[in-house]
Amino acid sequence: DIQMTQSPSSLSASVGDRVTITCRASQTISTSLNWYQQKPGKAPKLLVYAASTLQGGVPSRFRGSGSGTDFTLTISSLQPEDFATYYCQQSYSFGGGTKVEMK
Amino acid sequence: EVQLVQSGAEVKKPGESLTISCRVSGYNFATNWIAWVRQRPGKGLEWMGIIFPTDSDTQYRPSFQGHVTISADKSTSTAYLQWSSLRASDTAMYYCARLQLDELDSWGQGTLVTVSS
Numbered sequence: 001d002i003q004m005t006q007s008p009s010s011l012s013a014s015v016g017d018r019v020t021i022t023c024r025a026s027q028t029i030s031t032s033l034n035w036y037q038q039k040p041g042k043a044p045k046l047l048v049y050a051a052s053t054l055q056g057g058v059p060s061r062f063r064g065s066g067s068g069t070d071f072t073l074t075i076s077s078l079q080p081e082d083f084a085t086y087y088c089q090q091s092y093s094f095g096g097g098t099k100v101e102m103k
Numbered sequence: 104e105v106q107l108v109q110s111g112a113e114v115k116k117p118g119e120s121l122t123i124s125c126r127v128s129g130y131n132f133a134t135n136w137i138a139w140v141r142q143r144p145g146k147g148l149e150w151m152g153i154i155f156p157t158d159s160d161t162q163y164r165p166s167f168q169g170h171v172t173i174s175a176d177k178s179t180s181t182a183y184l185q186w187s188s189l190r191a192s193d194t195a196m197y198y199c200a201r202l203q204l205d206e207l208d209s210w211g212q213g214t215l216v217t218v219s220s
């Protein structure tokens with residue numbers, strides 16, 4: 001089984017901040033890495049697939065990067081609607097999640 | 104528009120059986136795998152298993168194998184998640200989602216299952 005490790009598990013940030021979330025795979029996975037956003041009481045929403053391709057309708061302030069074992073989700077300028085929990089996923093493994101909270 | 108609509112919340116007792124559903128519309132149900140994902144209260148996402156509706160080929164994560172059954176009915180474009188004997192530890196939100204190549208691109212709204220004596 002490939003294990004996905006996200007960091008940090010939570011972070012505090014302000015509107016306008018640049019936010020970076022990392023995800024590390026226990027073995028190389030090329031670019032087979034997806035990112036989801038989940039708001040309280042809602043289903044997850046696909047943000048980025050294949051490591052760096054933005055899902056349709058997702059704002060361009062979201063950016064995914066990386067390959068091999070190390071991946072990053074960057075929000076260039078945090079907006080009020082971006083406070084949520086973010087998960088990475090590779091095949092049938094999810095990362096533990098990163099909760100982005102308001103500072 | 105792709106839609107996955109799940110059945111409503113359930114409250115059950117330990118040992119009882121349960122089937123929840125996920126009705127799909129907006130695309131050809133037979134052409135994509137459907138995944139089921141568990142989320143326990145306050146916890147992260149767990150991949151349970153997937154089914155390919157065309158031939159009902161099913162793959163389970165080891166931790167769920169033998170405890171749940173995933174099925175699909177092409178005639179009604181509906182996927183199902185079934186338990187024959189619920190446990191308190193099955194209390195969770197359950198999501199179905201459409202699997203594209205490797206990503207889950209459309210999700211149901213979730214079904215909350217509460218198991219309590």
